[in-house]
Amino acid sequence: MGRLEDKVAVITGAGRGIGREIAMLMASEGARVVVNDLGGNTDGTGTGKSADDVVAEIKTAGGEAVSNTESIAETRGGESLLQTALDNFGGMDILVNNAGILRDKTIFNMEEADWDAVINVHLRGHYCCSRPFAKYIRQNNRTGCRIINFSSVSGLYGNFGQANYGAAKAGIAGFSRVLALELAKYGCTVNTISPGALTRMTIPLRENRGEEVGEEDMETGGPQHVAPICAWLATEEAAGITSQIFHTGRGGVGIMQQPVVIKQFRKTEGTWSLDELDRCVPQLLEAKKANEEAAKETGKMNDW
Numbered sequence: 001m002g003r004l005e006d007k008v009a010v011i012t013g014a015g016r017g018i019g020r021e022i023a024m025l026m027a028s029e030g031a032r033v034v035v036n037d038l039g040g041n042t043d044g045t046g047t048g049k050s051a052d053d054v055v056a057e058i059k060t061a062g063g064e065a066v067s068n069t070e071s072i073a074e075t076r077g078g079e080s081l082l083q084t085a086l087d088n089f090g091g092m093d094i095l096v097n098n099a100g101i102l103r104d105k106t107i108f109n110m111e112e113a114d115w116d117a118v119i120n121v122h123l124r125g126h127y128c129c130s131r132p133f134a135k136y137i138r139q140n141n142r143t144g145c146r147i148i149n150f151s152s153v154s155g156l157y158g159n160f161g162q163a164n165y166g167a168a169k170a171g172i173a174g175f176s177r178v179l180a181l182e183l184a185k186y187g188c189t190v191n192t193i194s195p196g197a198l199t200r201m202t203i204p205l206r207e208n209r210g211e212e213v214g215e216e217d218m219e220t221g222g223p224q225h226v227a228p229i230c231a232w233l234a235t236e237e238a239a240g241i242t243s244q245i246f247h248t249g250r251g252g253v254g255i256m257q258q259p260v261v262i263k264q265f266r267k268t269e270g271t272w273s274l275d276e277l278d279r280c281v282p283q284l285l286e287a288k289k290a291n292e293e294a295a296k297e298t299g300k301m302n303d304w
């Protein structure tokens with residue numbers, strides 16, 4: 001008996017890469033899966049039938065799946081995911097907001113179209129797909145549902161040349177924290193993944209540095225390493241785990257610290273003078289540095 005038997009999972013951008021692995025794993029655990037993918041290029045242009053290929057693979061392996069090729073950056077596309085799940089499987093329990101594109105440029109060269117395209121697929125896409133599902137959960141009092149969102153260190157740490165992508169990915173972390181609060185009453189958890197995997201999105205970055213990506217690299221760093229924690233978060237065992245950010249890839253699974261005030265001083269009278277801030281701010285920075293050093297130590301990879 002699979003861990004996701006009787007569950008219906010919708011995975012966006014599941015025609016390749018990380019999404020495909022999640023769809024395959026969830027299906028092998030008994031979930032009936034809606035495989036969404038527009039099938040386009042990394043920059044968001046074009047369309048294709050990669051979703052159908054993944055559905056065929058799942059069926060060959062004995063699972064149940066159906067494809068959906070709508071763009072999740074559109075309200076209509078987001079609504080169609082729920083409809084596809086209802087029409088084919090009679091319900092929906094799990095939403096994985098994984099679809100993504102890239103248009104890397106520095107702010108000097110980033111045209112409005114590059115900004116909009118990336119924000120639309122990532123941040124707006126999360127909204128377009130989550131809203132119909134959230135309303136469905138509330139209207140039907142459907143318990144035990146799950147939303148799993150996709151952020152990135154690009155937004156959580158910052159990365160040169162990715163102002164659009166980084167803004168969207170940081171926004172997704174904020175979006176997830178709010179949704180976790182709003183859906184808690186209905187027993188739906190909302191967690192965020194910060195993945196690292198060799199896919200068509202990241203392989204070119206390696207190749208641009210003159211590094212070849214071979215079979216062995218794919219084995220140790222491929223998207224199959226991201227899928228397990230996503231599938232696990234959808235199981236009964238993960239009930240109550242919400243508003244967390246899991247960092248995963250290359251055999252690692254970790255949890256991220258979230259924004260928190262680590263030190264503060266209070267003026268008991270009046271407002272801060274700039275001279276006082278000359279003395280205060282260095283102490284704050286010192287405390288932050290100590291906190292980061294400690295996190296670096298505990299965040300080191302431990303063998304399992």
Ligand SMILES: NC(=O)c1ccc[n+]([C@@H]2O[C@H](COP(=O)([O-])OP(=O)(O)OC[C@H]3O[C@@H](n4cnc5c(N)ncnc54)[C@H](O)[C@@H]3O)[C@@H](O)[C@H]2O)c1
Nearest residue numbers: 013017018038039040071072098099100152196197199201
């Ligand atoms: N690979 C990494 O190291 C990495 C790191 C951080 C974050 N991520 C995030 O993980 C997710 C998956 O990335 P990946 O590496 O598997 O990339 P990928 O390019 O292999 O897969 C992304 C999929 O999303 C689909 N897609 C794009 N726009 C869509 C739309 N409007 N509607 C429906 N489908 C659409 C694409 O067709 C593609 O199949 C993305 O959100 C990405 O930003 C990946």
